[in-house]
Amino acid sequence: MEFINEAKTLFKDNIRDYGMYIALFVIMLTFTIMTDGLFMSSRNISNMLDSTGYIAVLAVGMTLVIVIRHIDLSVGFVAGFLGAIAAILLTGMGVPFYITIPVILALGIFVGLFNGLLVAKFGIPSFVATLAGMLIFRGALLQVTEKTGTIIIKDDGFNAIGNGFIPSVMQVNGLHLLTLILGLLAILLYIYSEISTRTKKINYQFEVVSKGIFIVKLVFVSAIISYITWILAGYNGFSWTVVIMLLVVVVYHFLTTKTVLGRHIYAVGSNPEAAHLSGINVNKITYIVFGSMGMLAALSGILFTSRLQSATTTAGTLFELDAIAAAYVGGVSSAGGVGKITGAIIGAVVMASLSSGMNLLGVGVSLQYMIRGGVLAGAVIFDVMTRKKRG
Amino acid sequence: MSGNILEMHGISKEFTGVKALSNVNFKVEKGEIHCLIGENGAGKSTLMKVLSGVYPYGTYEGDIVFEGSVQQFNKISDSVKAGIVIIYQELALFPDLTVYENIFAGNEIKQGGIVDWNRTIAEAKKMLDKVKLDVNPEILVKDLSVGKQQLVEIAKALSKDVKLLILDEPTAALNEDDSENLLDLLGELKKQGITCIMISHKLKEVISIADKATVLRDGQTICTLDAAKGEISENVIIKNMVGREIEDIYPKRPNKTFGDPVLELRSWSAYAVHLGRQVVKDVNFHVKKGEIVGIAGLMGSGRTELALSIFGNPKSYKLQGELLVDGVPKTLKHPSDAIRSGIAYVTEDRKGDGLFLIQDIKNNISAANLKRVAVNGVINDNEEVKETAEYKKSMYIKASSLEQVVGNLSGGNQQKVSLGKWLFVGPKLLILDEPTRGIDVGAKFEIYTIMNQLIEEGMSIIMISSELGEVLGMSDRVYVMAEGQMKGELSIEEANQESIMQLATQ
Numbered sequence: 084m085e086f087i088n089e090a091k092t093l094f095k096d097n098i099r100d101y102g103m104y105i106a107l108f109v110i111m112l113t114f115t116i117m118t119d120g121l122f123m124s125s126r127n128i129s130n131m132l133d134s135t136g137y138i139a140v141l142a143v144g145m146t147l148v149i150v151i152r153h154i155d156l157s158v159g160f161v162a163g164f165l166g167a168i169a170a171i172l173l174t175g176m177g178v179p180f181y182i183t184i185p186v187i188l189a190l191g192i193f194v195g196l197f198n199g200l201l202v203a204k205f206g207i208p209s210f211v212a213t214l215a216g217m218l219i220f221r222g223a224l225l226q227v228t229e230k231t232g233t234i235i236i237k238d239d240g241f242n243a244i245g246n247g248f249i250p251s252v253m254q255v256n257g258l259h260l261l262t263l264i265l266g267l268l269a270i271l272l273y274i275y276s277e278i279s280t281r282t283k284k285i286n287y288q289f290e291v292v293s294k295g296i297f298i299v300k301l302v303f304v305s306a307i308i309s310y311i312t313w314i315l316a317g318y319n320g321f322s323w324t325v326v327i328m329l330l331v332v333v334v335y336h337f338l339t340t341k342t343v344l345g346r347h348i349y350a351v352g353s354n355p356e357a358a359h360l361s362g363i364n365v366n367k368i369t370y371i372v373f374g375s376m377g378m379l380a381a382l383s384g385i386l387f388t389s390r391l392q393s394a395t396t397t398a399g400t401l402f403e404l405d406a407i408a409a410a411y412v413g414g415v416s417s418a419g420g421v422g423k424i425t426g427a428i429i430g431a432v433v434m435a436s437l438s439s440g441m442n443l444l445g446v447g448v449s450l451q452y453m454i455r456g457g458v459l460a461g462a463v464i465f466d467v468m469t470r471k472k473r474g
Numbered sequence: 475m476s477g478n479i480l481e482m483h484g485i486s487k488e489f490t491g492v493k494a495l496s497n498v499n500f501k502v503e504k505g506e507i508h509c510l511i512g513e514n515g516a517g518k519s520t521l522m523k524v525l526s527g528v529y530p531y532g533t534y535e536g537d538i539v540f541e542g543s544v545q546q547f548n549k550i551s552d553s554v555k556a557g558i559v560i561i562y563q564e565l566a567l568f569p570d571l572t573v574y575e576n577i578f579a580g581n582e583i584k585q586g587g588i589v590d591w592n593r594t595i596a597e598a599k600k601m602l603d604k605v606k607l608d609v610n611p612e613i614l615v616k617d618l619s620v621g622k623q624q625l626v627e628i629a630k631a632l633s634k635d636v637k638l639l640i641l642d643e644p645t646a647a648l649n650e651d652d653s654e655n656l657l658d659l660l661g662e663l664k665k666q667g668i669t670c671i672m673i674s675h676k677l678k679e680v681i682s683i684a685d686k687a688t689v690l691r692d693g694q695t696i697c698t699l700d701a702a703k704g705e706i707s708e709n710v711i712i713k714n715m716v717g718r719e720i721e722d723i724y725p726k727r728p729n730k731t732f733g734d735p736v737l738e739l740r741s742w743s744a745y746a747v748h749l750g751r752q753v754v755k756d757v758n759f760h761v762k763k764g765e766i767v768g769i770a771g772l773m774g775s776g777r778t779e780l781a782l783s784i785f786g787n788p789k790s791y792k793l794q795g796e797l798l799v800d801g802v803p804k805t806l807k808h809p810s811d812a813i814r815s816g817i818a819y820v821t822e823d824r825k826g827d828g829l830f831l832i833q834d835i836k837n838n839i840s841a842a843n844l845k846r847v848a849v850n851g852v853i854n855d856n857e858e859v860k861e862t863a864e865y866k867k868s869m870y871i872k873a874s875s876l877e878q879v880v881g882n883l884s885g886g887n888q889q890k891v892s893l894g895k896w897l898f899v900g901p902k903l904l905i906l907d908e909p910t911r912g913i914d915v916g917a918k919f920e921i922y923t924i925m926n927q928l929i930e931e932g933m934s935i936i937m938i939s940s941e942l943g944e945v946l947g948m949s950d951r952v953y954v955m956a957e958g959q960m961k962g963e964l965s966i967e968e969a970n971q972e973s974i975m976q977l978a979t980q
Contacts, residue, residue, distance in 0.1 A: 287856045343844040343851045349833070350841055356827035360786055360819065361842040361895070362810035420832050 086295045093296065098469055103414060103429045106462070110433060114440030122440055125317035132315075133245070135435035136324035137162070137386040139428055140331050141406035142413065144379035146427040147339070147372045149410055150352040152419035153202060153209035155373065156403050157216030158380040161194050163399025164224040165381045166388035170234040171227065173241055180241035188381045194220075195377020196370055203369040217403070225396055234394040245390030248319040249326060258313075259320030266312025270305045277301060324386060328428070331379070335424045348372060353420025408455075409434050412462040416470075433458070478539075479504040479638060479669050480525075485536035487520055487529065494520045495534070495693045502638070502686075507660060507670045509680045512690035513715055513942070518673050521690070522640055526560045527553040541637070557637030561627045563646055563774075569616035574598035576615050577630045601629040605659055621652025628659070639663065640671045645679060646774045649751075657683050675772045677708050677979040689714040708976070716942060716971035723919050724947030727926050732950070733763030734801065736903050736934045737784070737817070742795035744783035753779035755958040757795075761903060766925065766935045768949030770942065770974050776958035777938045778822050781905050785812045785819040813842065818896035822907035822938070824885075828892045831881035835873055836862045838880050838891050843899040865894040870920045886917025893924065904928065905936045910944060922948060942971050954978050 094101065114122040121127060141158055148155045169187045172178040178186075194216070201212035228234065236242060252261045277297075284291050291297070315321055339345035350358040351368045359365050383402065388394050413430025415422030437458060441451045482500040486493070495517045502508045512518050524534050527547030538545045540556055547553045567576050577598045582589050598611040607625040615623060624644060631639055641660075645653040657679060660670055674680055680687055687706050689696040696714045699705040737760065744754035753776050761767045769777050783791050787806050797804055799815045806812045812819070821828040830838055839862040840847060847858040863876055869890040873883060880891055889909065896904060906925075910918040925935055925948065939945050945952055952969040954962045954977035961977040 283856055287860055289856065289859060341852050341855075343848050343853060346837065346841070346844055346853065350830055350837075353830040353832050354827070357821075357830055358841075360809050360821060360827055362808070362813040363841075364808065364810065420830070 086293065089293055089296055090299075093292070100414075100423075100426075102465055102469065103412070103426060103433070103462075107429055107433050107436065110436050110440070114436065114443070118440070118443045121443055123314065125314050127439060127443070128311075128314050129318045129322065131435050131439040132328070132432075133322050133324045133390065134439075135431050136245075136328045137383040137390070138402065138405045138409060138435070139328050139431035140379045140386065141383045141402060142409035142427040142431045143331055143335050143424055144376040145403075145406045146410045146413065146415045146422045146424060147335075147348060148209075148376050149407075149415045149417060150348060150420060150422045151369060151372050152352060152355070152417070153369070153372075154407070155198060155209065155213045155216075155376050155380075157194075157198060157213040157220055158376060158383070158406060159399040159402035159404075160217055160220035160224055161191065161377065161380040161399070162384035162387060162402055163394075163397070164220045164227070164384070165190055165194075166384035166398050167224055167227050167234065167394040169241070169385055169388055170236050170394035173236055173238045174234055180238050183241065184385060187385055188378050191377040191379070191381025191384075192374050193377065195374040195380070198377065199370040199373030202373065203366040220399075224398065228394060228396045232396065236388065236392050236394070242389050242392045244323050244327070245386055245388070246322075246392070248322045251320055257317070259316040259318075262312060262316040262320035265321060266308060266316070269312075270308050273304060273308065274301055324390070327382070327386070331382070332424060332428050339424055344371070349420055405434065406431075408459050412459060414462075414466055416466070430462075433462075477504060478502060479541060481537075481539040482521070482525065483537045483539065485521065485524055485534060485538075487524060487534040493693055495524070498536075498690070498693070498695050500688055500695060501698070502669060502671060504669055505664060505667055506685035507664055507672060507683055509684040509687040510671060510673045510690065511675075511677075511680060511687055511711060511715060513940075516690040516715075517693040518690055519642065520693075522560060522642065522671075522673065525553065526550055526558060526640070554634055557635060558640065559631040559634055559636045559638070560640040561624070561631060561642065561644065563643045565620075565623055565627055567615045567623055567626060567630075570614060572612050572614055573602070573609060573618070573626055574611040576626055577601055577611075577633050579630070581634055597633065598629070601633050602626075604632055605629045606662075619652070621648045621655065624648065624652075624656060625659070628663075636668060638669045638671065640673075642673045643675060643774075644672065645674070645676060653679070675979060677711055680711065681706055681708065687711065691715060708979075709972075712972050712975045712979075716975065723922070724944070725919070725923050725926055727929060730764070730950060732765045735760040735798070736763050736800060737761050737936075738796075738798040738801070739784070740796040740798070742780075742783070742797065743793070744779060745792040745794075746779065746790060747792060748790040753791075753958050754783050757960050759953060759960060761934045761936055763902075763934055764929055764932060765950045766929060766937055766948055768945040768952040769936065769938045769955055770945045770952055771940075771955035771961075771978050773940065775955045775978065777955050778907055779958070780955070781819055781907055781936070781938060785809060785817055785905060787812070813899055813901070816900075816902040817905065818842075818899055818901035818903070819905045820889075820892050820896055820907060820909065822911070824888055824892045829880050829888060829895075832879060834877045834879055835866060835871065835883075835891055836876040839865050839894045839898050842895055846898065862894075862898070865898060869894040869897075869924065884913075884917075886913035886920075889913055889917065889921065890924075893921065897928070901933070903934045903936070905938070907938045908940065909937060910939075910941065918944075942974055945974070946970065956980055 111123065145155060145158070165187050168190065169183050172183045172186065173180060198213055198216055201207045202209045249261055251259045254260065281291055281297065339348065347363050347368055350361065350363055351365050355365055384399065387398060409430040410422065410427050411430070412433050413422070413426030415426065434455060437455055438451065441454065478501050480502040482498065485495055485498040487495040498517070498521060500521065510518050523529050525538060527550050530548040531546040540558065545556060568579060574595050578594050583594045583597060584590060595611055602609065602611060605625045605628050607622060607629065609618065609622065615626060618626065644656055648656065660683060663670065684706060685701050686698055688698045689711065699710065739757055739759040742754060742757040742759065743752065746753045757780060771777050782788060783793055784797065786809055787793065797806065804815055806815060825831060830841065836859060840858055844853060847854050847861055859876060866876060871887050871890045871894065873887060880888060883891065909921055929935065937948060946969055950966055952964045952966065952974065953960055954964065954974055956978050961980055964973060
């Protein structure tokens with residue numbers, strides 16, 4: 084009885100955080116039933132994750148931009164443009180992919196810092212500053228692809244990022260071995276870190292959740308990781324896109340939750356004046372957040388270009404709006420100071436699941452847009468309502 | 475003179491348990507200039523809000539009789555229709571609209587829903603003539619000086635056929651010439667039969683212009699003085715304003731020993747670029763180790779600006795003069811510089827620029843000094859919880875846990891979080907700006923106790939306060955500010971309510 088009561092209070096206190104996971108679960112379950120299990124097939128899940136990678140990394144950066152009360156509309160065409168530059172470097176100049184990628188990322192940071200400069204130094208509203216950037220990079224993309232049209236990339240190393248999978252080492256009963264090993268490692272790492280956190284807390288004599296709840300949580304999360312691993316191992320294993328996506332999430336999650344920098348970002352978002360008077364350099368934080376956004380836009384461009392194995396004249400169109408939608412579905416608030424990296428990634432997967440599921444069901448594009456719009460509005464309404472209740 | 479234009483009988487108004495006004499009687503005779511006087515928080519503004527319908531009929535007790543009939547104002551437009559217009563201290567003009575658009579905003583001259591701009595401009599000119607303001611009605615309000623903007627506000631009131639004009643500290647933001655100009659105009663309007671209520675802190679103005687003056691204190695009418703009977707003098711007003719005994723809620727400190735100056739300002743001036751005026755003028759000032767220095771003064775006297783010029787040093791201030799920390803000249807370019815020099819500033823507006831309301835107690839307390847609980851930029855969560863919990867305890871913060879969101883705490887507890895945040899930095903000089911504004915007596919006592927403990931530990935405190943009782947009860951030395959200047963420095967023996975008021979209302 085005590086166990087159930089504790090579970091109930093935990094659930095109530097964290098309804099806002101759990102809301103998204105529940106929504107994702109419901110969406111996935113519905114599509115799985117409606118498609119007779121086709122939705123959760125290894126192949127579909129693998130494809131879905133690969134096709135959402137370039138939006139997910141943008142959503143991560145966008146979440147931080149929105150947390151500090153700004154917006155970045157330029158990311159779509161920055162991704163498109165830098166993707167085209169990557170294609171030119173690879174094909175036209177024969178630069179190897181392992182040099183191209185860092186160069187493109189550095190260019191992304193540079194573009195982001197420039198946006199930061201306009202916003203922080205000149206005080207231009209970010210909406211306008213990045214709208215200008217959007218137009219400029221749209222033009223730039225057209226200009227570099229004008230003569231050649233679509234640039235086909237033949238570099239296998241580069242193309243693997245968007246299409247390749249990590250090597251298998253060997254197949255076990257038709258399952259991808261290295262993927263299984265990585266999944267197992269992830270579970271072990273997760274259990275280890277949870278136990279060590281709990282032990283440290285107990286050493287400080289802080290309150291912790293009861294052993295029962297703790298074990299249920301460990302088993303539950305481990306089961307989910309195993310399930311996803313097992314599904315992906317049944318197809319081609321982890322793709323490079325998924326690996327990159329996970330890496331971005333882990334690094335940003337750590338930065339935002341564990342570091343001084345992360346705390347300062349949220350401080351600036353929740354009250355810029357108070358942050359300034361607390362000795363936080365608000366301009367510096369603005370530069371860092373826009374710089375990171377630029378870098379992730381470059382990464383998004385690399386993922387997309389590599390997935391298409393070519394740079395097109397329209398690459399990046401509407402990426403920014405998909406990323407913003409994912410961030411909002413993930414629980415970010417335009418009032419500032421609220422929004423999680425894990426939320427952003429779940430938001431991106433929710434939106435991708437909707438597209439993928441509706442495609443499988445043969446829902447027309449017109450209806451798809453409307454449903455996705457409805458889900459976006461619904462998610463934000465849920466967010467506002469739960470916040471009021473707690474407020 | 476022909477009887478009373480306004481009579482307010484037995485007005486009482488409560489805000490969730492706090493009595494802001496209790497049984498106030500206020501009578502204004504037709505055609506007079508009547509000044510309303512009282513300390514900050516005495517209930518002047520509340521009374522005027524009752525009168526103008528900001529607090530609608532039914533939310534207060536008592537009657538408003540205007541021109542002989544009982545009025546029931548439900549909203550501001552009702553009182554405007556009756557001929558009562560208030561001009562607030564913060565002007566309610568649209569800076570990016572023209573003068574004539576402002577004068578007739580909300581009261582447009584129109585024909586069939588279409589605004590007749592030509593007539594509007596012509597009428598606006600007439601109104602400007604009445605207030606003796608010689609400007610082109612087509613220029614933008616933001617291009618006028620504050621004094622001229624005030625006149626536009628009055629012109630706007632005149633356009634509404636005002637019978638009773640209420641001015642809330644009209645000269646607070648004006649220089650001397652503009653103030654005199656304005657007072658002359660009020661005399662003119664009086665001749666035209668317009669009755670005027672003026673809220674003012676400047677006693678000299680009151681003496682020069684008022685026909686009558688009513689003093690409010692702690693939400694009650696103390697007396698109404700009549701100039702015709704020679705009752706209005708500085709001493710009489712001040713005595714009636716402050717008259718209450720200081721209650722003994724100020725804990726005593728047994729041993730008072732002061733060290734060398736921790737902070738010193740020499741000919742310190744600050745020019746506020748965004749306001750276009752000098753907010754701090756030629757201030758000489760120092761605080762010694764182990765000393766509580768009180769800065770008294772009325773609202774708008776430049777105390778907060780002084781604190782910001784020391785600590786925040788916003789880009790919008792141009793500074794002059796010398797600032798010495800521990801005898802060493804320093805240039806503090808950013809709050810982080812001030813913090814590094816050991817200075818902390820607990821802001822006046824804890825909700826606006828003090829706290830992160832959507833974050834929890836823990837994050838707020840550690841916000842200004844995360845380094846203390848971090849290694850290589852990575853926060854040690856457990857250490858943070860442990861150390862902030864100590865401040866929650868020593869600051870007497872009443873909350874169920876450290877994870878409670880600060881926005882949900884009471885004012886007193888928020889203030890203690892704000893204080894805790896700065897003590898977490900370990901400063902040697904603490905600047906407290908209105909440390910007990912809007913909090914209950916119990917929490918006040920706790921904050922005073924904490925202040926004394928900090929002094930015992932060797933800290934120094936600058937306390938900016940509008941509450942004279944607090945200044946006298948806690949300080950070791952008192953500075954009085956007015957119009958951005960230090961009007962005087964008083965030892966605690968010399969300081970009393972009268973001497974401070976005298977300096978503050980110069």
